[in-house]
Amino acid sequence: MENQDFLYYKSRPIFRQDGMIYYGFPYNQYVVIISVMTTKAVGEKTIADKLSLQLFNTDPSVRPRERVKQNAVTFGLTSALDIADAWLTREDF
Numbered sequence: 001m002e003n004q005d006f007l008y009y010k011s012r013p014i015f016r017q018d019g020m021i022y023y024g025f026p027y028n029q030y031v032v033i034i035s036v037m038t039t040k041a042v043g044e045k046t047i048a049d050k051l052s053l054q055l056f057n058t059d060p061s062v063r064p065r066e067r068v069k070q071n072a073v074t075f076g077l078t079s080a081l082d083i084a085d086a087w088l089t090r091e092d093f
Helices: 079-090
Strands: 008-009 012-017 019-022 030-042 046-058 068-075
Touching: 012 079, 019 079, 030 079, 046 079, 068 079
Parallel strands: none
Antiparallel strands: 008 012, 012 019, 019 030, 030 046, 046 068
């Protein structure tokens, strides 16, 4: 992967790929995968409304069914990132 500049939220990178938002460092044990379930129009822009979050284990030796440790559904990207940050902070200790 070429060197890229990512957006950061609370010292963790955020990047988007194919409609999914990933939060956290991919080389850590966990990342949070955020899926946009619904969007809404605000003025001329479309923003994410309802989001699904998964705390995902990045260890490839873990069975696929056991890789998702926690799930949540929330409204708004800021709320989703706050939940994701709390999960990752808890897992770091």
